[in-house]
Amino acid sequence: DAGVIQSPRHEVTEMGxxxxxxCKPISGHNSLFWYRQTMMRGLELLIYFNNNVPxxxxxxxxxxxxxxxxNASFSTLKIQPSEPRDSAVYFCASSSEGxxxxxxxxxxxxxxxx
Amino acid sequence: xxxxxxxxxxxSVQEGDNSIINxxxxxxxxxxxxxxxxxxxxxxxxxxxIRSNMDxxxxxxxxxxxxxxxKHLSLQIAATQPGDSAVYFCAENWANxGxxxxxxxxxxxxxxxx
Numbered sequence: 001d002a003g004v005i006q007s008p009r010h011e012v013t014e015m016g017x018x019x020x021x022x023c024k025p026i027s028g029h030n031s032l033f034w035y036r037q038t039m040m041r042g043l044e045l046l047i048y049f050n051n052n053v054p055x056x057x058x059x060x061x062x063x064x065x066x067x068x069x070x071n072a073s074f075s076t077l078k079i080q081p082s083e084p085r086d087s088a089v090y091f092c093a094s095s096s097e098g099x100x101x102x103x104x105x106x107x108x109x110x111x112x113x114x
Numbered sequence: 115x116x117x118x119x120x121x122x123x124x125x126s127v128q129e130g131d132n133s134i135i136n137x138x139x140x141x142x143x144x145x146x147x148x149x150x151x152x153x154x155x156x157x158x159x160x161x162x163x164i165r166s167n168m169d170x171x172x173x174x175x176x177x178x179x180x181x182x183x184x185k186h187l188s189l190q191i192a193a194t195q196p197g198d199s200a201v202y203f204c205a206e207n208w209a210n211x212g213x214x215x216x217x218x219x220x221x222x223x224x225x226x227x228x
Contacts, residue, residue, distance in 0.1 A: 004157075031214055043158070043203065043218040055213050091157050095214065100146035100165060100207055103216055105157030 002026075004106035006092050012112045018080040021109045024073055025094030033103060034067055034077050035091040043091075049075065082113045122201065124223040133191040135222045137204030142185060144206035148216070149178060149189045153200045161189070161202075191224075199226045 005024040013019055025032045034046040047057040052069045060067070064083070069075040079086055089110050093103040127133050139147065145166040150158035164171045164178045164187075171178050177190040187204050201221045208215040 033214075033216070042220050045215065045217070048214065050213065056215065093157075098214075101214065102148055102160050102163055104160065105150075107155075107157050 004092055004094050004104055006106035006109050008109060009107065010110045012114065013082055014114050015083055016081045018078065019082045019111060021077040021090050023075045023092030023106060025075070025092070026104055027073070028096070029094035030097040031095045032069060032075050033093040035093065036088045037091060038088045046077070084113045087111055087113050122221050122223045124225060126225045126227065127194050129194060129196060129226055129228050131194050133194045133198070133224060135189045135202050135224065137187040137219050139185050139187055139204065139206040139219070141206060141208050144208055146207035147180060147187050148205045150203045150205060151200045152203065158203060194226050196226045196228055199224055
């Protein structure tokens with residue numbers, strides 16, 4: 001199994017540009033999570049999908065952030081327009097059906113907004 | 115002014131020693147807990163989990179202890195090796211939300227000297 005696959009691995013962009021991060025969860029996993037990691041705030045849950053439906057997006061910082069899951073094998077996190085304070089490592093994770101299931105994380109996307 | 119990031123507590127041990135990493139969790143209703151290991155440049159990696167109906171669980175070289183009375187979790191690593199050097203996170207599942215909501219602690223850095 002290839003695990004959770006994220007792309008790109010690194011992204012450098014200028015303030016105001018649109019950024020799209022991509023994630024392919026582990027095949028057969030029903031739940032998908034987007035986390036953001038910064039030195040200031042640690043690991044924060046942004047949004048959680050179950051069976052492709054957004055369940056909890058209370059962690060999404062503001063309207064500039066949006067996430068979609070058009071099918072069971074693909075999700076995107078978009079920031080438009082990006083700002084320097086969005087610079088962070090963004091992780092995607094997936095888990096099996098159920099409430100108390102361990103999450104498997106991807107390698108993350110290191111985003112730098114200049 | 116200078117921004118202040120999270121100050122990660124650090125545990126320094128000698129190779130071969132036993133390590134104990136502690137974590138205080140916040141939600142008394144949490145019913146599932148996980149320890150993750152994160153190496154530099156990588157995503158969090160699952161180590162061991164425990165459900166709230168248990169107070170101890172053992173894996174290979176690792177043991178997790180749960181004390182619900184004081185909302186405390188610990189990770190014990192036996193015969194610590196240089197490859198164990200990483201940041202360790204505890205995570206709790208906020209079950210009273212009705213769905214999977216894994217909330218992470220701030221982390222502890224483990225440094226193992228040969």
